[in-house]
Amino acid sequence: MSGQVQGKDVNLDAVNGTVATDSVVAHEDLLIAFTDAAMSSDDVMLSEKRAELKNALSPAAFVDACATIGAFNVVDRIADATGIPLDEGFAELSENVRSELDLGRFASSANTPGL
Numbered sequence: 001m002s003g004q005v006q007g008k009d010v011n012l013d014a015v016n017g018t019v020a021t022d023s024v025v026a027h028e029d030l031l032i033a034f035t036d037a038a039m040s041s042d043d044v045m046l047s048e049k050r051a052e053l054k055n056a057l058s059p060a061a062f063v064d065a066c067a068t069i070g071a072f073n074v075v076d077r078i079a080d081a082t083g084i085p086l087d088e089g090f091a092e093l094s095e096n097v098r099s100e101l102d103l104g105r106f107a108s109s110a111n112t113p114g115l
Contacts, residue, residue: 027056031065038069076108085112 025031030053037049054062078084086094091112103109 027053030056034065035069039073080108080111083111 030049034049034053037046040046053065057065091098098104
């Protein structure tokens, strides 16, 4: 959705790893690898991917990337734990993205009936 706001055509296939893409996201390969490492329990891989990303980005961009990953992880876990449904307005705005990413495959999608 942020790509749409910026007038950019973002191919979300890279997020699911279904297709190698040339998206408009700078350092997408490093960002995806770092996110995967942050969500894993492999401390060695996390350290390696953190160093790679830190070398590629400015200090401020690196902190932003880390904060974004952490925020999404925390917010998602809180919503899942409490069963918070996706609100109707955001459900409408995000329908295409949720469909393209096949987010209905995750158990937490049951928290929002009709989606």
